[in-house]
Amino acid sequence: MCRMTEYPPSAAAFTATPAKTPATKWQITAWALWDWGGAAFNAVMTTFIFTALYLTGDDFGGADKATVTLAFAMSISGLAIALLAPVAGQRTDHSGRRRLWLGINTLIVVVLTAACFFVQPQESFLLFGCMLIAAGHVFFELAGVNYNAMLLQISTKKSIGRISGIGWAAGYLGGIVALLIVYFALIKPEVGIFGITSADGMTYRAVAVFSALWILVFSIPIMFAIPETKRDPNMPKVGFIQSYMELVHTIVRLWHTERHTLYFLISSAIFRDGLAAIFTFGAVLAVGSFGFATGDVLIFAIAGNVVAAVGALSAGFFDDKFGPKAVIVTSLIGLLISGGALLFLDGKNAFWVFGLILCLFVGPAQSSARTFMGRLAPEGQEGEIFGLYATTGRAVSFLAPQLFGLAIVIFGAQRWGIVGILVVLLLGLLLLLPVKAPPHGAGSH
Known part of the structure; x- marks a missing residue:
């Protein structure tokens, strides 16, 4: 494995840049509310309700066939994100329209989510439903590039872990409230x-309409609370194709001057793909392999989101105190142990115990991966760097879904898809270990 380069004297430019004026509580709240609203897409549509209980059910050809179709659709969406995200982030850095493009991409997610209302319970609608979910992921990730870059506008290197954790926790708690409403209504x-x-x-098709409205309503505050970024007059306007050439130059520059950033992008790309697969296929496995009924899934979803929120908030404290790398490594080890246990245990009780442990560690890994990147992002290039973060995360995003589906095909049972996810998490951990951690708040007074 390549030796990691040391931090050059200019590395301070790649730590989280202090906001020009301290962020208000309302700005932090409005920023976190976007994550609260996005939970309707992540938790309700793609994890616990629409895909797990409806799209991968018997009406669409059975769990195995529907799950494999969904996995391949998600692979296609990952390739699209890999091609579009860095240039999208770069162009918002140049144009100073970060908030505008956050709004546009979020609105497209709302439309695609609402369109799931037209997915009727017939096998002929399986591909249509899977592609709507996959396309929603594309635009949700593009919106997330600008959302993540906004974190640098409302935080400093001493508070970025805490604020990032608040955002992730808001997403999990928003998922709880949305799931409760869906369940009882x-x-x-x-x-x-x-x-x-x-x-x-019609029950699940109405869930899609509710989710679209939930995303829309809670995405409005950030449009007013966080100011639009200003265009840098020193940055020339470039065409779409030329943007890719500029992106190549950025990568070459990082290779020569900030190689540790590229190493982290590669390692995080892999382990974040495993984290995404846990959310995409977790409830599917609960129903198809561990005997969960509809009510069981919803109760577990609520408990899991509470545990994940606690994990994310705790991660913020430990991130600012010990640094993001320590949090990520600990979380990945916890995920490998608990995920491995589910391979050999049966029944609801086993999934309750080790599934909740999975939830506890997923939140910290996600939150600290974002702050790791935020501590490295230079001022004025936040969008491009987080675009690269999204791209590398999705450049291999076909990996976990493909290995998940392939393991099912090879071993002939849905449960063995877990193996594919564990392989991805382990590889990401091994690649992360040699990466030099960035400076963090505790050591930067």
């Missing part, structure tokens, strides 16, 4: 609000 009663029943899949 639509899933549990035989006749839900507005007289909605399960006939023709």
